[in-house]
Amino acid sequence: MRKENSVNLENEQALETECPFIFALSLMGKRWKPAILWKMTEGIYRFGEMKRAIPQISEKMLTQHLRELETDGLITRTIYPEMPPRVEYALTKLGSSLQPILEQLNNWGEKAKKTKMKK
Amino acid sequence: MRKENSVNLENEQALETECPFIFALSLMGKRWKPAILWKMTEGIYRFGEMKRAIPQISEKMLTQHLRELETDGLITRTIYPEMPPRVEYALTKLGSSLQPILEQLNNWGEKAKKTKMKK
DNA sequence: TACGGTAGTTACCAAAAAGTAAGTATGTAA
DNA sequence: TTACATACTTACTTTTTGGTAACTACCGTA
Numbered sequence: 001m002r003k004e005n006s007v008n009l010e011n012e013q014a015l016e017t018e019c020p021f022i023f024a025l026s027l028m029g030k031r032w033k034p035a036i037l038w039k040m041t042e043g044i045y046r047f048g049e050m051k052r053a054i055p056q057i058s059e060k061m062l063t064q065h066l067r068e069l070e071t072d073g074l075i076t077r078t079i080y081p082e083m084p085p086r087v088e089y090a091l092t093k094l095g096s097s098l099q100p101i102l103e104q105l106n107n108w109g110e111k112a113k114k115t116k117m118k119k
Numbered sequence: 120m121r122k123e124n125s126v127n128l129e130n131e132q133a134l135e136t137e138c139p140f141i142f143a144l145s146l147m148g149k150r151w152k153p154a155i156l157w158k159m160t161e162g163i164y165r166f167g168e169m170k171r172a173i174p175q176i177s178e179k180m181l182t183q184h185l186r187e188l189e190t191d192g193l194i195t196r197t198i199y200p201e202m203p204p205r206v207e208y209a210l211t212k213l214g215s216s217l218q219p220i221l222e223q224l225n226n227w228g229e230k231a232k233k234t235k236m237k238k
Numbered sequence: 239t240a241c242g243g244t245a246g247t248t249a250c251c252a253a254a255a256a257g258t259a260a261g262t263a264t265g266t267a268a
Numbered sequence: 269t270t271a272c273a274t275a276c277t278t279a280c281t282t283t284t285t286g287g288t289a290a291c292t293a294c295c296g297t298a
Contacts, residue, residue, distance in 0.1 A: 020228030029148050083265045084274040109139030115192050202295045203244040
């Protein structure tokens with residue numbers, strides 16, 4: 001849980017408010033989120049499928065990140081009232097629109113890695 | 120200081136290693152780094168100038184982030200042996216090459232903010 | 239000899255993020 | 269009645285990040 005007041009939190013919020021770029025990072029830049037989004041560009045995933053696709057993630061973190069991505073409008077969550085339960089996750093329009101940027105940053109990352117290794 | 124072993128650290132490193140995108144985020148996606156890089160696209164900055172340009176940042180965090188950006192090859196640090204001392208920071212070629220991507224993510228962030236506000 | 243200006247460094251503490259492990263709910267099928 | 273499958277929750281602990289405030293080093297000048 002978060003405290004309601006702290007310089008730390010105030011700074012974070014101020015940055016997110018005044019800079020759309022930092023706001024963007026707050027939506028998709030945390031630990032497992034890029035991996036989740038990346039996988040989802042391939043199509044629809046169920047909870048268990050995603051878990052198997054990213055084996056190191058814990059169920060807690062997977063749930064948490066999926067919920068945040070949903071709240072932030074990047075993915076949809078569809079519950080099928082069956083037994084055993086089925087829940088499917090898919091990218092929204094907004095989520096899909098991230099894809100080309102992810103790819104560019106991915107390319108930049110490869111370049112940066114090479115630059116760093118040369119030294 | 121970091122521990123030398125923890126699942127947390129291992130996960131982070133595994134993700135950075137296998138995904139250039141997450142690696143890219145590790146270079147430019149932490150708290151004040153986007154703000155610093157953003158400012159620097161305008162030109163060369165001295166330590167004190169940057170401090171005044173981003174008033175909420177503490178000296179400790181500014182130093183720390185500048186050093187990491189330097190280590191990662193995104194900026195250069197030039198010391199002029201004068202008194203009082205003068206140190207100038209500027210983007211490297213690699214750092215500059217981030218600029219168009221920053222702008223795109225920035226635009227995406229604005230779009231995302233609007234999407235979120237509608238609800 | 240104390241003071242100003244620049245660019246830091248350091249020790250310590252608070253807050254946030256991430257991980258672990260055990261537990262929940264539901265219906266079906268053995 | 270016990271186990272299975274799926275999709276989570278929850279309480280608790282560890283690890284990491286960020287903030288605060290005081291201190292350092294250097295030289296010129298008053």
